[in-house]
Amino acid sequence: MFDVNKLRADFPILSREVRGVPLVYLDSGATSQKPTQVLDAERHFYETSNAAVHRGAHALAEEATDAYEAARQTIASFVGAKIEEIVFTKNATEGINLVAYAFSNATDKARQGIEVDRRFVVGPGDSIVVTEMEHHANLIPWQELCAKTGATLKWFGLTEEGRLDIQPGVIDSTTKFVSVVHQSNLLGTINPVKEIMDMAHAVGALGMVDLCQSVPHMPVNVHELGADFASWSGHKMLGPTGIGILWGKSDLLNAMPPFLSGGSMIEMVHMDHSTYAPAPQRFEAGVPMAAQAIGLARACDYLSELGMDNVFLHEQELTAYALEELAKIPGVRVIGPTDMRDRGSAVSFVVDGIHPHDVGHLMDAKGVAVRVGHHCCWPTCRRFDVPATTRITTYIYNDKSDIDQAVAGIKSAQEFFGSGIAVSA
Amino acid sequence: MSEDLYQEIILDHYKNPRGKKVEIDSLAQSYQVNPTCGDEVTVEVGQNPDGTLLVSYDGQGCSISQASASVMSELINGKTPAEAAPIQKAFMELMKSKGQLEPDEEVLEDAIAFAGVSKYPARIKCALISWMALADAQIKAQLTAATTQRNG
Ligand SMILES: Cc1ncc(COP(=O)(O)O)c(C=O)c1O
Numbered sequence: 001m002f003d004v005n006k007l008r009a010d011f012p013i014l015s016r017e018v019r020g021v022p023l024v025y026l027d028s029g030a031t032s033q034k035p036t037q038v039l040d041a042e043r044h045f046y047e048t049s050n051a052a053v054h055r056g057a058h059a060l061a062e063e064a065t066d067a068y069e070a071a072r073q074t075i076a077s078f079v080g081a082k083i084e085e086i087v088f089t090k091n092a093t094e095g096i097n098l099v100a101y102a103f104s105n106a107t108d109k110a111r112q113g114i115e116v117d118r119r120f121v122v123g124p125g126d127s128i129v130v131t132e133m134e135h136h137a138n139l140i141p142w143q144e145l146c147a148k149t150g151a152t153l154k155w156f157g158l159t160e161e162g163r164l165d166i167q168p169g170v171i172d173s174t175t176k177f178v179s180v181v182h183q184s185n186l187l188g189t190i191n192p193v194k195e196i197m198d199m200a201h202a203v204g205a206l207g208m209v210d211l212c213q214s215v216p217h218m219p220v221n222v223h224e225l226g227a228d229f230a231s232w233s234g235h236k237m238l239g240p241t242g243i244g245i246l247w248g249k250s251d252l253l254n255a256m257p258p259f260l261s262g263g264s265m266i267e268m269v270h271m272d273h274s275t276y277a278p279a280p281q282r283f284e285a286g287v288p289m290a291a292q293a294i295g296l297a298r299a300c301d302y303l304s305e306l307g308m309d310n311v312f313l314h315e316q317e318l319t320a321y322a323l324e325e326l327a328k329i330p331g332v333r334v335i336g337p338t339d340m341r342d343r344g345s346a347v348s349f350v351v352d353g354i355h356p357h358d359v360g361h362l363m364d365a366k367g368v369a370v371r372v373g374h375h376c377c378w379p380t381c382r383r384f385d386v387p388a389t390t391r392i393t394t395y396i397y398n399d400k401s402d403i404d405q406a407v408a409g410i411k412s413a414q415e416f417f418g419s420g421i422a423v424s425a
Numbered sequence: 426m427s428e429d430l431y432q433e434i435i436l437d438h439y440k441n442p443r444g445k446k447v448e449i450d451s452l453a454q455s456y457q458v459n460p461t462c463g464d465e466v467t468v469e470v471g472q473n474p475d476g477t478l479l480v481s482y483d484g485q486g487c488s489i490s491q492a493s494a495s496v497m498s499e500l501i502n503g504k505t506p507a508e509a510a511p512i513q514k515a516f517m518e519l520m521k522s523k524g525q526l527e528p529d530e531e532v533l534e535d536a537i538a539f540a541g542v543s544k545y546p547a548r549i550k551c552a553l554i555s556w557m558a559l560a561d562a563q564i565k566a567q568l569t570a571a572t573t574q575r576n577g
Contacts, residue, residue, distance in 0.1 A: 355488060357487035357551065373462040378463065387465075417436075
């Protein structure tokens, strides 16, 4: 196991004060902090090898291209992928949109009589399946696809406990695509994605998993998920903002129409038509984010040095402790699983009589940074009949004392508003 | 620390909201939502025979958004659109002030309690949402100072 106190020294931001008190950062589910190793890797690239990658034949251009492709290899290895299966995107949201647009672009082209891979053509009578715990990033692109094509959106509902209610018949012979979050950013639930992807494949559909909250926090091998596509963001796993990953099976990526088009993604260009490079280049139009890719690769190395098994165990211990401590506070209710079975580190809760915004504000006054709101899971909040929640998310640099600070913050909010205050509805 | 945000007046209006869900003969209503946190408010406006405004609201959200709606309804109810306009303008200015403005109690009465909110960018929208709904409902009902002046 790693030494939290020692590694905290790699994160200068963690030693700053906010509002006159030491910062307690419990919002890594939104974005993680970055170690100096990652920042140094980016700076080193800019200082020594910066050039536009995949362009030009000068020495710097070669070095930059090598560094960029080496980063792709490191990231691929981190999740057990092949290098050609890794597409760099801006973030998870873009990766999901890229796949949704493959469907709508293929469908548009099919309507024009252009030959496309039929697996990406959807229309009235077809269905797309998601779940009621999706982040808006894995919901709205599919709503849009349905609106554009006439396909129907269906979803798995949730149990009271905050787990997927996997009913038969949601995925059926009409299903063309299934997209599911691996670990919920609001509930913390870890979903049986392999089982769901197998259900999708059994009816001839393709499937995707949103790995935003799993790749940073537990060992993930993309080939063991049973999925065809996966997407996640670099900034939640110690990496820079502005870079995400779309993983896809090569035969599918190469059968998809492009998403963004322009430079770098072509094979041959004429005035009236063009052909496209194979994946991943096909999906990386324009000068890419080389420094961010290099930073993210360094983040993968940092995590590998700690060991993702250790990262997972560390957070399991912290989450168990947080659940235990929250259970002791009267008037606090956790939204999501309250036991550690198939559960990750996002812990959402509501406090009787105090709006989550006010809870978060009073925690912030004690230096405790938590997220409040619907966490881009508005339908999930609605399912549990709460307007919003307050959410604690941990990472490698948190320890039990941070949870204690959060608990103290919640108690101070209760004291401030007076417990049991009557708020007329 | 939190004291500059959560003034006694705000907590009082939060715990004992005034003018909430009052039945009025409304001419128009406006529903506003804060998409970052899910606060919702609906403001209805009508007009008394003497031309003054009738205001009612309903909603759910944090203490700041709920208290602000309560203060707003108390301040605006029974005022003519021409009397309401400077209050509305003063409140908007206060919210944009980043804590740099000394609010005029003559004009804003209880609403001066929100001066501290303007220092917290994440909470300004909470305080403003009901006032935005009011302005929108007034436009729909043609009960703004401008339309009244033109008509009169
Ligand atoms: C589960 C999940 N999916 C998708 C996203 C979207 O990630 P990004 O905003 O980096 O594209 C997030 C980030 O909050 C998330 O937690």
